[in-house]
Amino acid sequence: QNVSPRTPTGDVANEDPDPIAQHGSFLTTSAGSRLQETDHTLKAGERGPSLLQDHHFREKITHFDHERVPERVVHARGAGAHGYFEAYGNAASVTRAKFLAPGRTTPVFVRFSTVLGSRGSADSVRDTRGFATKFYTEEGNFDLVGNNIPVFFIQDAIKFPDIIHAGKPHPDREIPQAQSAHDTFWDFVSLHTEAQHHTMWNMSDRGIPRSYRMMEGFGIHTFRLQNEEGHTCLVKFHWKPKLGVHSLTWEEAQIVGGTDPDFHRRDLADAIESGACPEWELGIQVFEDTPEQTYEGIDLLDPTKIVPEEKVPVQLIGRMVLNANPRNYFEETEQVAFHPGHLPPGIDVTDDPLLQGRLFSYIDTQLTRLGGPNFNQLPINRPHAPVNDMFRDGYGQQAGHTGVAPYTPNSLDGNNPLTANESDAAFTDLPVTVAESVKTRAAPASFDDHFSQVRLFWNSLTDVEKDHVVGAYSFELGKCYEPAVRERQVVNLARVDESLAQQVAESLGLPVPDVRGSEQTGDDRSPALSQLGGTWPV
Numbered sequence: 001q002n003v004s005p006r007t008p009t010g011d012v013a014n015e016d017p018d019p020i021a022q023h024g025s026f027l028t029t030s031a032g033s034r035l036q037e038t039d040h041t042l043k044a045g046e047r048g049p050s051l052l053q054d055h056h057f058r059e060k061i062t063h064f065d066h067e068r069v070p071e072r073v074v075h076a077r078g079a080g081a082h083g084y085f086e087a088y089g090n091a092a093s094v095t096r097a098k099f100l101a102p103g104r105t106t107p108v109f110v111r112f113s114t115v116l117g118s119r120g121s122a123d124s125v126r127d128t129r130g131f132a133t134k135f136y137t138e139e140g141n142f143d144l145v146g147n148n149i150p151v152f153f154i155q156d157a158i159k160f161p162d163i164i165h166a167g168k169p170h171p172d173r174e175i176p177q178a179q180s181a182h183d184t185f186w187d188f189v190s191l192h193t194e195a196q197h198h199t200m201w202n203m204s205d206r207g208i209p210r211s212y213r214m215m216e217g218f219g220i221h222t223f224r225l226q227n228e229e230g231h232t233c234l235v236k237f238h239w240k241p242k243l244g245v246h247s248l249t250w251e252e253a254q255i256v257g258g259t260d261p262d263f264h265r266r267d268l269a270d271a272i273e274s275g276a277c278p279e280w281e282l283g284i285q286v287f288e289d290t291p292e293q294t295y296e297g298i299d300l301l302d303p304t305k306i307v308p309e310e311k312v313p314v315q316l317i318g319r320m321v322l323n324a325n326p327r328n329y330f331e332e333t334e335q336v337a338f339h340p341g342h343l344p345p346g347i348d349v350t351d352d353p354l355l356q357g358r359l360f361s362y363i364d365t366q367l368t369r370l371g372g373p374n375f376n377q378l379p380i381n382r383p384h385a386p387v388n389d390m391f392r393d394g395y396g397q398q399a400g401h402t403g404v405a406p407y408t409p410n411s412l413d414g415n416n417p418l419t420a421n422e423s424d425a426a427f428t429d430l431p432v433t434v435a436e437s438v439k440t441r442a443a444p445a446s447f448d449d450h451f452s453q454v455r456l457f458w459n460s461l462t463d464v465e466k467d468h469v470v471g472a473y474s475f476e477l478g479k480c481y482e483p484a485v486r487e488r489q490v491v492n493l494a495r496v497d498e499s500l501a502q503q504v505a506e507s508l509g510l511p512v513p514d515v516r517g518s519e520q521t522g523d524d525r526s527p528a529l530s531q532l533g534g535t536w537p538v
């Protein structure tokens with residue numbers, strides 16, 4: 001009776017419902033051996049040297065040495081929360097996605113973030129904010145990976161490394177843009193006039209939110225929905241905060257950044273802990289799915305454009321409440337992996353060239369960030385739906401796959417899921433006609449207008465908001481050492497609005513540019529990049 005073999009179910013560790021959760025009255029190694037003590041290394045005599053034999057020491061230090069995973073290449077700084085989404089049911093007329101059907105409630109995890117700063121940077125900086133939501137639907141995960149600004153800097157994903165390189169800390173000194181030279185960012189923005197729209201939102205109060213709880217969210221791209229009858233429509237997603245949209249003033253943001261760099265993550269966690277659970281309503285703008293995919297001349301595949309809500313009102317289709325903080329930041333907020341291609345049946349992507357590129361990028365970066373191909377098995381990423389992907393092995397494999405034939409069809413295992421799944425529950429690639437059959441890198445002419453919506457945004461602002469925008473451009477451009485960069489950006493502002501350009505030019509001590517030629521002809525197209533040498537063509 002003294003010596004008995006261990007059985008798979010009869011040992012101490014397996015009686016613990018969560019054997020790796022680190023609780024209990026004694027310490028063990030990671031293999032479960034009880035430790036006598038953990039404060040001193042094993043040495044040859046009290047005064048050493050230390051012995052290589054000390055497995056516990058080596059294991060402890062080795063694990064510590066590997067505690068850090070790479071931070072996200074963008075959106076590294078974030079804060080997350082759990083909650084639920086309640087569908088109003090009215091979207092069932094446009095989509096067969098079950099989580100939007102009447103009476104459905106779906107668990108969610110949301111991660112808010114800044115874009116450019118590193119994991120340890122301050123919350124209150126002027127930047128775009130990420131607003132990424134994972135809906136754990138019964139039909140698999142739906143990730144709505146959006147921002148708090150309704151447009152994006154660039155129109156084609158191939159430019160993403162360029163805009164991020166221009167905005168990240170300078171390669172020589174690793175000093176962030178926000179604290180020193182701003183030349184590379186404004187060099188990029190002034191040369192890529194498609195970025196003017198997003199940038200003016202950044203320079204407005206939207207660039208310095210008061211709280212994550214008080215931000216709108218936007219899916220930005222146009223998505224395609226399909227209903228039970230097979231009818232399709234195009235939509236843009238919007239989150240509307242119940243608390244309204246509020247911002248910090250620039251002075252407040254500076255003080256907050258210095259006194260409490262964790263201002264936004266603290267605000268979110270404190271609010272939820274005290275029961276003041278933030279809420280948003282989800283809405284959609286709905287467009288007819290025509291071959292042109294335009295609305296009144298606005299190309300719906302151009303992510304630098306909005307469709308004004310006065311023209312196409314946002315129809316509210318559900319409500320989200322965030323009511324629980326993560327219990328462990330690393331496990332949940334750091335390891336969560338969003339992907340714009342995680343879509344349930346009834347929601348599909350469009351050919352927006354920015355969205356198309358994102359479909360590649362997220363899984364690619366997560367393979368490195370989360371150490372191999374099995375990160376969707378992590379608890380925070382696991383769908384609340386059965387998974388039968390026939391994937392096998394790989395770093396971090398958690399699943400105890402059985403059977404000998406991980407392929408289908410097979411005649412050995414009896415595990416033969418339908419490969420041609422015609423059931424209504426399956427995601428179907430919609431039979432959309434591909435518009436152009438000639439291979440080309442050219443962008444459509446409908447992407448050429450880079451200024452009219454910047455003017456629309458500027459004209460929508462109150463006088464106080466306009467003052468803030470002038471102040472922001474003046475401050476940011478004032479940090480540029482290169483006169484040509486400043487001048488070029490002020491010319492861009494003149495193409496938006498004369499008084500804006502005049503005020504910024506005056507505060508920078510620059511001459512007011514004259515662009516009346518292009519304004520009078522209503523020409524809002526981007527000047528050819530080849531013309532952007534030392535002098536700007538006006």
Ligand code: HEM
Nearest residue numbers: 072075111130131132145146147152157160220357361365
């Ligand atoms: C991360 C939004 C464009 C590549 C993120 C996150 C958000 C976001 C919210 C943070 C997700 C999180 O909290 O974990 C957007 C929006 C875009 C856009 C709204 C345009 C409309 C792009 C493009 C690319 C890209 C064009 C690349 C071609 C990435 C990468 C990450 C990321 C690599 C890090 C993902 C990770 O490590 O898990 N983006 N993004 N994004 N984005 Fe985007």
